[in-house]
Amino acid sequence: MGLRESFQAGLARQLGHPNGLRGRVVGAMLNRGNRKPITEAVAALGLAGGETAVDIGFGGGLGLALLLRKAGTVHGVEISTTMLDRARRTFRRELAANRLWLHEAPITALPLEDGSADAIITTNTVYFVADLDGAFAEVARVLKPGGAFVLGIGDPETMSGSPLFTEHGFRIRPVADVEAALARAGLKVRHHERLGGGQIGFHLLVTGRE
Numbered sequence: 585m586g587l588r589e590s591f592q593a594g595l596a597r598q599l600g601h602p603n604g605l606r607g608r609v610v611g612a613m614l615n616r617g618n619r620k621p622i623t624e625a626v627a628a629l630g631l632a633g634g635e636t637a638v639d640i641g642f643g644g645g646l647g648l649a650l651l652l653r654k655a656g657t658v659h660g661v662e663i664s665t666t667m668l669d670r671a672r673r674t675f676r677r678e679l680a681a682n683r684l685w686l687h688e689a690p691i692t693a694l695p696l697e698d699g700s701a702d703a704i705i706t707t708n709t710v711y712f713v714a715d716l717d718g719a720f721a722e723v724a725r726v727l728k729p730g731g732a733f734v735l736g737i738g739d740p741e742t743m744s745g746s747p748l749f750t751e752h753g754f755r756i757r758p759v760a761d762v763e764a765a766l767a768r769a770g771l772k773v774r775h776h777e778r779l780g781g782g783q784i785g786f787h788l789l790v791t792g793r794e
């Protein structure tokens with residue numbers, strides 16, 4: 585494996601599961617690189633204040649910070665202990681005030697009660713999830729009826745043009761396939777927003793439980 589390939593393989597691994605010192609650098613990089621989609625995902629929830637909101641696979645934690653500005657209680661769910669540690673350091677006050685709760689768990693087994701969340705986001709995570717139906721079933725279980733779920737994914741066509749994503753196990757799914765999986769979980773797409781301007785285009789699927 586050449587230098588370029590091994591760098592890309594390492595970066596791809598870190599994006600899927602940030603770990604150790606490199607993972608901490610990747611966390612900061614995610615907050616910068618994904619600022620726009622994360623900000624738009626939180627805005628699309630239409631929070632009025634006081635809600636219970638969840639960010640699944642929060643990475644560098646920007647989504648948690650933005651949700652904490654609007655919602656009453658925020659849950660962050662992650663599989664990466666490096667990202668959980670980073671969030672514990674960043675949000676000491678919010679954790680102490682019981683406004684933020686952090687959970688080490690995968691999207692396919694959310695440690696949250698049925699119908700307990702008004703609003704859920706997950707951005708740039710489903711490329712690492714094999715069981716999309718299982719993941720969306722969990723989101724639908726945790727979401728209150730009438731609640732909002734915003735899913736953010738990179739544009740599959742653009743991603744398919746980059747070896748970083750195609751050669752290292754990212755699951756790049758057509759938007760229509762993702763929408764079909766959402767529908768199977770009872771999550772109806774209310775709005776499909778396309779974001780440009782970054783290195784890759786972005787799709788926000790604003791959905792809800794009927």
Ligand SMILES: C[S@@+](CC[C@H](N)C(=O)[O-])C[C@H]1O[C@@H](n2cnc3c(N)ncnc32)[C@H](O)[C@@H]1O
Pocket residue numbers: 599600601602614615618622640641642643644647661662663664667689690691692706707708709712713
């Ligand atoms: C590319 S980062 C995206 C982070 C952030 N949401 C953003 O948009 O910048 C993917 C994150 O999802 C987490 N992740 C990967 N698989 C997951 C799973 N099955 N359940 C929950 N989180 C997962 C990773 O640990 C990583 O922090």
